[in-house]
Amino acid sequence: MATQGLRPVAEFQFQGFVFPAMEHLMCHAARIRNRTRGRLTCPAVFRAPFGGGIHAPEHHSESVEALFAHVPGFKVVVPSSPQRAYGLLLAAIRSNDPVMFFEPKRIYRTVKSDVTDNGEALPLDTCFTLRKGRDVTLVTWGACVVESLQAAKTLSAQGIEVEVVDLASIKPLDMNTILRSLEKTGRLLVVHEASKTCGVGSEILARVAEQAMCLLKAPPKRVTGMDTIMPYYKNEEYFMIQEQDIVLAARELVEGWK
Structure with a gap:
């Protein structure tokens, strides 16, 4: 889909469930731009909740963002508030390269704030x-x-x-x-x-x-x-x-x- 003009957003139930798909993510999605010398890109977003605080087994709660950051071709994003999640997700969707979008589960229930739906993306390279x-x-x-x-x-x-x-x-x-x-x-x-x-x-x-x-x-x-x-x-x-x-x-x- 991503190589044929669409911008898919896929969701893994938890970050720990990504591993069966690693060969496709690391060896193909992350490398497609380089492999085709820029003829093809993979503008896809892969969302995954991660982190502890919910009293669940380790594959529901681990934090392995460093593993994905080590892979050339990936962008790795972790929002910490509803508004930043909105702006960063928009930017991730508009990116022409694959983005791993990791969402802290604890924030789902503990951080609440109003979100302005203004269509403004946040930069993917800024603290x-x-x-x-x-x-x-x-x-x-x-x-x-x-x-x-x-x-x-x-x-x-x-x-x-x-x-x-x-x-x-x-x-x-x-x-x-x-x-x-x-x-x-x-x-x-x-x-x-x-x-x-x-x-x-x-x-x-x-x-x-x-x-x-x-x-x-x-x-x-x-x-x-x-x-x-x-x-x-x-x-x-x-x-x-x-x-x-x-x-x-x-x-x-x-x-x-x-």
Whole structure:
């Protein structure tokens, strides 16, 4: 359909159910532009709910956005609010290349706001600065935006001002916004629900080290999920990131490296 003039939007019930289709996604959809030297493109959107917080088995709740970000040819998007989901989905549909559109399940039920149906798309290569701050740059995405904003409010009451950046676009990665924030704060904290090892946070830290090490006043930190399979039912509460985890990490960045 996508190679014959249509712009299909397909939905997987959960991100963990994508794997049987990986050969078609990675070896064909993502490569069709390169394989045909631009004669064909694949303007398709693949939606999939992901992330924990619903007390379900791991294939309903895991976060593997880094796996798709590693595939050349894919764009990877994670909205964190209804309005941004609207604008990013429009942009994804209008894109001439395949977009993996991952929707945090916790936000389905916990974040409610009015949406303006104005037909305006949001850029697929831009971060969104949700809160200004001078002390710490906190980069996050998806459902972790909620805990990050709560933590920033708590830290503000303690005299630490955190700039919260919603990554939104995992790939392409908007490093310009992150680096501009680091020019002010000099401290970087990345928060994501996925496991730590080889996560998107690792890529962000690596790029900062390559491009702007001199801006850092302290070694960057990550607050992430554990390097283990997502536990199910109430045990996932031990896996999920809590507001206090973010608060402690930010305080260590500021107070431990004065």
